[in-house]
Amino acid sequence: MSTQPVAGGAGASGYSHLLEFEKPIVKMEQEIQRLEATQVSSGRDYSEIITSIRGQLQIALHKAYANLTPWETVLVARHPKRPLLRDYIRMLCVDFCELHGDKLFGDDRAMVCGFTRLAGHKVMLIGHHKGREVREKSECNFGCAHPEGYRKALQKMKLAAKFNVPIVCLVDTPGAYPGVGAEERGIAAAIAVNLMQLSRLPVPIVACVIGEGGSGGALGIAVADQVAVMQNAYYSVISPEGGAAILWKSSEHAARAAGALKMTPPDLLRLKLIDAIVDEPLGGAHRDPLAAARNLEQWIAGALGDLRRLKPEALLRRRWERLRGLGSFFSTSAEQPAGAGKSRKRRRGKEPTTLADAPA
Numbered sequence: 001m002s003t004q005p006v007a008g009g010a011g012a013s014g015y016s017h018l019l020e021f022e023k024p025i026v027k028m029e030q031e032i033q034r035l036e037a038t039q040v041s042s043g044r045d046y047s048e049i050i051t052s053i054r055g056q057l058q059i060a061l062h063k064a065y066a067n068l069t070p071w072e073t074v075l076v077a078r079h080p081k082r083p084l085l086r087d088y089i090r091m092l093c094v095d096f097c098e099l100h101g102d103k104l105f106g107d108d109r110a111m112v113c114g115f116t117r118l119a120g121h122k123v124m125l126i127g128h129h130k131g132r133e134v135r136e137k138s139e140c141n142f143g144c145a146h147p148e149g150y151r152k153a154l155q156k157m158k159l160a161a162k163f164n165v166p167i168v169c170l171v172d173t174p175g176a177y178p179g180v181g182a183e184e185r186g187i188a189a190a191i192a193v194n195l196m197q198l199s200r201l202p203v204p205i206v207a208c209v210i211g212e213g214g215s216g217g218a219l220g221i222a223v224a225d226q227v228a229v230m231q232n233a234y235y236s237v238i239s240p241e242g243g244a245a246i247l248w249k250s251s252e253h254a255a256r257a258a259g260a261l262k263m264t265p266p267d268l269l270r271l272k273l274i275d276a277i278v279d280e281p282l283g284g285a286h287r288d289p290l291a292a293a294r295n296l297e298q299w300i301a302g303a304l305g306d307l308r309r310l311k312p313e314a315l316l317r318r319r320w321e322r323l324r325g326l327g328s329f330f331s332t333s334a335e336q337p338a339g340a341g342k343s344r345k346r347r348r349g350k351e352p353t354t355l356a357d358a359p360a
Contacts (some may be wrong), residue, residue: 071255081286108149113156119301124160127170147190169207176217198223204307236263
């Protein structure tokens, strides 16, 4: 693992783009830095004061981050200092070999693909990249991939399956690109094809939302055998602002919508939409990117270790059962009252027993 810090992370000198509840914390950090500098320059001992402030800082961090509201979770997921995909590549990946293009239109910089060694496994890494600086953000469309991005991802996943290489997907997008060009080139169809094909690939697939997990743009690379969300990330059918605009006719109700959408990791885990929550260091991934990266690596290693023991037929059967279970709220046990559920007939899929029986 590389020890290179994330550019512009919490250890950097600037404190721009602070969240409101972070301001008292940063003031204490600045006071500690001032006292340490004065201690060096003057030779006076301020160690007791510094220790006291450090204790207050830990209490403030725990108070601020232990009980984030859904809207505050969204703000942390969007934090400008939060580690991005290429930061995790630098910290976790060995011999990353990036692959480009979709063989049809172009190379979407919002979608990054490549073979690498990660968490002790040779994998195909797929993920959204938002960009750090203004120019890079523009080139990456702020992490909103075009149809060619999803086609590129699918082609690289099929290549991985050909060589029996597991797939790791890191999701960080507000959603697929909503422009006219993306619609003209078939963004809906590109995502739909990905959903179908990902359900059929006979290699282990794991996905983790490392920041924003917005709608079909996230789901287009997140149909997996195991799905996790980082502690201060979110995964939702629509952004809070978009949901507020639809339900309450104004994006000013975004905080209210964030709570109603049940997009936070605890809600997602309770609803059985995800399999795990990846812990972040106290104060969020942007305060200690290396610790966040280690936690992510540990989850990937464990998930792939379990999945690689399964034969392709068992893997596909397990994936099929997981996908069929999403959104299930009714029991089909023997305790169900006689006649219950008979008023509406539903087609139920046949459980696959071979690769040929997998969902098509």
